[in-house]
Amino acid sequence: MSPVHPHPDRRSPLVLEVHELGRRAGAMKRIETTVPAPADLxxxxxxxxxxxxxEFDLTLQSVSEGVLVSGTATVELHGQCARCLTDIEDEQSFDVQELFFYPGREMEEDESLVVDETIDLEETLRDAVVLELPFTPLCREDCLGLCPDCGFNRNLDPDHGHGEKIDPRWEKLTELTGDNPN
Ligand SMILES: [Zn+2]
Ligand SMILES: [Zn+2]
Structure with a gap:
């Protein structure tokens, strides 16, 4: 059973033509291009x-078995700090490296193929980015997180606590209700 390789979607900005490389081992092509990010990346x-x-900055190199793609993909990252829940907006570069094999040989699972003289970078991009993302992203390495008692973002005031010192917002509330939180 050989795996099915559908024809490439040439309208996809992540599909690159590689026919210029011919099959001359050693031929190289530099590609700098900016493409829209696919969904669910x-x-x-x-x-x-x-x-x-x-932003791709890639070198395509013809090798005997196929086309070797290497370089970087620079992307915008949006997320939320796992400790203080602040939004994170960041830009990060990820290493890209993938060998696309010419068809006509025994295929291993998960191998990428040159199909109709094109390569599709979508899976390559996913592997490069998604596998490297942190499961617990932080706004900064030493993020102090939220106060377990009141939810106050402790990055805003590292001395925040509920001893003698009361968050001014709560002080106000205390005055209004006449309650003493201590
Ligand atoms: Zn944080
Ligand atoms: Zn608190």
Whole structure:
């Protein structure tokens, strides 16, 4: 059983023509291009917004078995800090490396193929980005998180606590209700 490889969608901005490389081992082509991000490029807590810019800086190199793609993809990341729930907006570069094999040989599972003289970078981009994303993204490494008692963002006031010192917003509330939180 050989896996089915559908014809490439040439309208997809992630499908690149490689026929110029011919099959001359050693031929190289530099590609710098900006394409819209595909949907669902990310995980629940952080990811790349659909249609935001993905900047590829790639070298395509013809090798005997196929076309070797290497370089970087720079993307926008949007997410939420796992500790303080603040929005995270960041730009990050990810290493891209994939060998697209010429057809006509035994295929392993998960191998990428040159199909009709094109390569489709979508899965390559997904692997490069999604597998590297943190499951617990942080706004900064030493994020102090939220106060477990009142939900106050402790990054705004590292001395926040519920001893003698009361958050001014709660102080106001205390005056109104006449309650003493301590
Ligand atoms: Zn945070
Ligand atoms: Zn608090």
């Amino acid at each position: 990310g995980i629940e807590v952080i990811g790349v917004p659909q249609d935001s810019d993905v």
